[in-house]
Amino acid sequence: MARPRAKKHTVRRAGRKSSGRKWSAHVNETSDAMDLRGGIFKSEDPEKIARSLKRSATKSRRRKGTPYQSAMSMLNFYINRAGKNLPEKQQQVLEDAKGELRKVFGREV
Structure with missing residues (x-):
């Protein structure tokens, strides 16, 4: 006779509330690295x-790092987290922003 299967329970981490929002949005809003202007990544x-x-x-x-490291890190974080939901045109704008970021920090290759 087969044993009945145990019910699968969803595992929640202690102290976390389910808000229905993605964790990356929370990081963008509450990041300790820097305060960003709202909607800056939507600029063309x-x-x-x-x-x-x-x-x-x-x-x-x-x-924690240099201003350049923090800025590039935040830009890469946004690009990586947006992933497939980011329109191709906006993804290209953000990739171009990496080059501009190198220019404004004097780190051109």
Whole structure:
């Protein structure tokens, strides 16, 4: 006689509330690295995105790395987390913003 299967339970981490939102959105809103201007990653101007990231990273006193590292890290984080949901045109703008970020920090290759 087969044993009845145990019910599968969803495992929740202690202390976390299910809000229906993605954890990456929470990180973007509450990141300790720097305060970002709202909607900056939706801009269609790579230079504007780069200048805003530089301004935020330079002003921040809570970052652990250099301003350049923090700014590039936040940009890469957004690109990676948006993933397949990011339209191709906007993904290209954000990739171009990486080059602009290198320029505004004087790190051109």
